[in-house]
Amino acid sequence: MTRGHYPPPGVEIESIEELDAALADGLAPARLRLQDLDLTDYHGLDRRTDLDELVVLGGTLSPALDAHLRAHGAIIFPNDPDAAPIRPYRARLYTADELYADLAAGYPATPDALAYGWYRNGLRHPDVFSALLQAIHDDSISDALAEFVRDRQVIGVMGGHAVGRGTEAYADAARLGFDLAERGFLVTTGGGPGAMEAANLGALARSADDLTRALTVVADVPSFADDIGAWAACGLRARDLLATPDATPTDPRSLGIPTWFYGHEPPNVFAQGIAKYFSNAIREDWLLAHSQAGIVVLPGAAGTVQEVFQFATRAYYADTTPPPLVLVGEQHWREKLPVWQLISALAGDRLMASRIALVDSVDDAAELLRTR
Structure with missing residues (x-):
């Protein structure tokens, strides 16, 4: 890259509809940032090989699509549900129903309480990966x-x-x-x-x-x-x-x-x-x-x-x-x-x-x- 010249900006993709539209418009996959998408049953990328530097931020991939993307150079930032009770790459704000899910079992069972407990544990036992997930x-x-x-x-x-x-x-x-x-x-x-x-x-x-x-x-x-x-x-x-x-x-x-x-x-x-x-x-x-x-x-x-x-x-x-x-x-x-x-x-x-x-x-x- 020559000094003062930068690649075109990345395009955030927050829904399957946006992904289909971007591909139909001919946007290079390298410009796409797939944010927290459920791609379990998505097949719009199955036959493409120009996936070098496509960025996948969390979400859900089928094993076949995960392997295909990695084989053709995509950059995948996986969710880690074992490391955190939150989705770090989420594309939407929270709702009360989401934060208070499972409230019938008591507040400690809710995602809000679990996230707070995880946060407090990180203060007691600092971990660089947890801090990175919180920042993301x-x-x-x-x-x-x-x-x-x-x-x-x-x-x-x-x-x-x-x-x-x-x-x-x-x-x-x-x-x-x-x-x-x-x-x-x-x-x-x-x-x-x-x-x-x-x-x-x-x-x-x-x-x-x-x-x-x-x-x-x-x-x-x-x-x-x-x-x-x-x-x-x-x-x-x-x-x-x-x-x-x-x-x-x-x-x-x-x-x-x-x-x-x-x-x-x-x-x-x-x-x-x-x-x-x-x-x-x-x-x-x-x-x-x-x-x-x-x-x-x-x-x-x-x-x-x-x-x-x-x-x-x-x-x-x-x-x-x-x-x-x-x-x-x-x-x-x-x-x-x-x-x-x-x-x-x-x-x-x-x-x-x-x-x-x-x-x-x-x-x-x-x-x-x-x-x-």
């Missing part, structure tokens, strides 16, 4: 997340995980999520319980009556602290009340971006897409980066404060107008945790100064974002 997984999730939010107006909603179902604070966060989604925003949270769950629940609701019914159902199990299984099962019952034929990922209203770093905080079930990461740093970075329509910060503690100042760092150094940031709760952010004074001082005469606000209700926050 998180990169795949980032790619799927970018596709999920493409062409959407994303608003991030931050808030504490300890807000209990059945409380006024929980209902307020749910109303905020509903209001923002009704205005056409994709409501995005850290994907956990508490205020995050409430905002995702509200966004998923398609009417005020449905929202009220769902809030009544989840109040039966106020917290995940005593029994994650009962908490998740109750949430799934409420989610089923909100399911409508058009509430599909083709028109998403609710997105969660949780992490196994905080594995003691289970993912809520109300996000239509769940971008779950092993790396909390990457997760938080993408949560803020994708929230280009604005960020609402409800009362929270250390994790919420960290997210506020991650935003502040981005906004402080921005050379273009940053997204609006709205803190909700005068007493909380002025007195209990005096974040507002510091962030206001940081803003000074910079571009971010006109983009930050402190209000005292979720209604004020929604109205402010509507006008900005």
